[in-house]
Amino acid sequence: MSCFTFLALLCCGIIINAEAIQPRSSSSSGEYGGGGGKRFSHSGNQLDGPITALRIRVNRWYIVGLQVRYGKEWSNYVGGSSGDLEEIFLHPGESITQVSGKYKSYLNKLMLVTDKGRFFPFGRDSGTSFNAAPLYPGTVLRYISGSSGSVIDAISFHWDNYPTNCPSCGK
Numbered sequence: 749m750s751c752f753t754f755l756a757l758l759c760c761g762i763i764i765n766a767e768a769i770q771p772r773s774s775s776s777s778g779e780y781g782g783g784g785g786k787r788f789s790h791s792g793n794q795l796d797g798p799i800t801a802l803r804i805r806v807n808r809w810y811i812v813g814l815q816v817r818y819g820k821e822w823s824n825y826v827g828g829s830s831g832d833l834e835e836i837f838l839h840p841g842e843s844i845t846q847v848s849g850k851y852k853s854y855l856n857k858l859m860l861v862t863d864k865g866r867f868f869p870f871g872r873d874s875g876t877s878f879n880a881a882p883l884y885p886g887t888v889l890r891y892i893s894g895s896s897g898s899v900i901d902a903i904s905f906h907w908d909n910y911p912t913n914c915p916s917c918g919k
């Protein structure tokens with residue numbers, strides 16, 4: 749076997765293998781926003797269950813703060829204290845399947861879209877647009893991460909399967 753044939757076969761093997769071991773459910777979108785603030789991640793919170801509610805603080809210009817309920821547990825609040833706190837509860841078994849928004853140095857707008865066709869806009873229409881959606885069919889928003897200070901500087905969205913071993917979640 750020539751060196752070339754050997755290398756070609758080796759490459760082919762690596763490509764086939766890489767395809768076989770790729771995850772088929774997790775994907776991420778972002779990060780959207782500027783470089784300031786302190787990092788946060790709700791990665792561990794997803795173990796408390798699916799996202800069931802959100803609190804979003806907005807002022808005239810920015811998305812100021814965020815708190816997310818996973819199963820029956822609220823995450824820590826991140827962000828500042830100006831503006832008004834808004835709260836939405838998802839229906840049992842309902843999930844967020846798309847988030848669009850706008851940002852510049854900070855996060856200006858968020859629009860959450862659910863798999864029951866409901867959508868919830870927060871904040872102000874100004875800046876660069878983004879459209880975040882899961883890569884794999886049937887997956888949903890499982891947790892968020894980002895950076896915050898006196899407002900939300902930046903945000904990322906992490907998608908995966910809806911948790912199945914969760915009797916309290918209606919699925």
Ligand code: MMA
Pocket residue numbers: 783784785786896897898899900901
């Ligand atoms: C703070 C500080 C910054 C951050 C802004 C906006 C006022 O400064 O944490 O790093 O960019 O808040 O969140």
